[in-house]
Amino acid sequence: MKIITTENYADLSKAAAGVIAALLKKKPDAAFGLATGSTPVGTYQILIEMVRAKELSFARAKTYNLDEYCHLPQDHPQSYYTFMHRQLFDHIDILAENIHIPLGDTVDLEKSCADYNNLLAGADIDLQLLGIGGNGHIGFNEPHTPFTKTTFVVELTEKTRADNRRFFNSIDEVPKLAITMGISNITAARRILLLASGAAKAAAIRELVKGEVTEAFPASVLKNHPDVTVIIDREAAALL
Numbered sequence: 001m002k003i004i005t006t007e008n009y010a011d012l013s014k015a016a017a018g019v020i021a022a023l024l025k026k027k028p029d030a031a032f033g034l035a036t037g038s039t040p041v042g043t044y045q046i047l048i049e050m051v052r053a054k055e056l057s058f059a060r061a062k063t064y065n066l067d068e069y070c071h072l073p074q075d076h077p078q079s080y081y082t083f084m085h086r087q088l089f090d091h092i093d094i095l096a097e098n099i100h101i102p103l104g105d106t107v108d109l110e111k112s113c114a115d116y117n118n119l120l121a122g123a124d125i126d127l128q129l130l131g132i133g134g135n136g137h138i139g140f141n142e143p144h145t146p147f148t149k150t151t152f153v154v155e156l157t158e159k160t161r162a163d164n165r166r167f168f169n170s171i172d173e174v175p176k177l178a179i180t181m182g183i184s185n186i187t188a189a190r191r192i193l194l195l196a197s198g199a200a201k202a203a204a205i206r207e208l209v210k211g212e213v214t215e216a217f218p219a220s221v222l223k224n225h226p227d228v229t230v231i232i233d234r235e236a237a238a239l240l
């Protein structure tokens, strides 16, 4: 696991965008696993600027998002579908048919999991971008999720719902279920890039770097992966 510590969030975003841009320049039809959350927003902004400046093109790239809330309409302002379009897809030259996000707004969630899993089986993801939850979750793989899991429906922990409460009018509106790539889908990516910013992530980063590999801390599985880069800012690195 390679750890890069930057001075602040702006530098973290620059470094992460640099990794993504370098891969895309080398391999214009690369497949990216993408993440939501506030952490990658700065990275996405830099990528948008590069596309606008014609330095970069996603015209042949494919993307696969990690997760989506269940039973939230796709066009709901807080769906990950809406988030990704607003934060990235609406502003770059990616083709709509090359964007993949799990379908959470469906009555047949089992089929939705199977469909996404089939899609991922042929996806051959070059780079998976990840954030990290305060409890070590990646995607929506909460503590004690078996590392062998493929795409599944997860009951969100109260901690995760409370963390995401800020985006909704009330805690009751925060979805209780989400569909997420499983840990084995995530670790199938050729390369992994995990980002963490701010003091709220410092304990999770210490656990990731210094702790042991355990299903109690989902991100620890990354220690078994051969090509992981972790980019953190000084605040997130404070407990190392």
Ligand code: GLP
Pocket (backbone or CB within 6 Å): 035, 036, 037, 038, 039, 040, 066, 067, 130, 131, 132, 133, 137, 138, 139, 140, 160
């Ligand atoms: C959500 C997402 C994760 C993300 C995490 C951290 O739970 N499902 O993929 O990594 O939030 O979000 P943030 O970057 O806002 O701290």
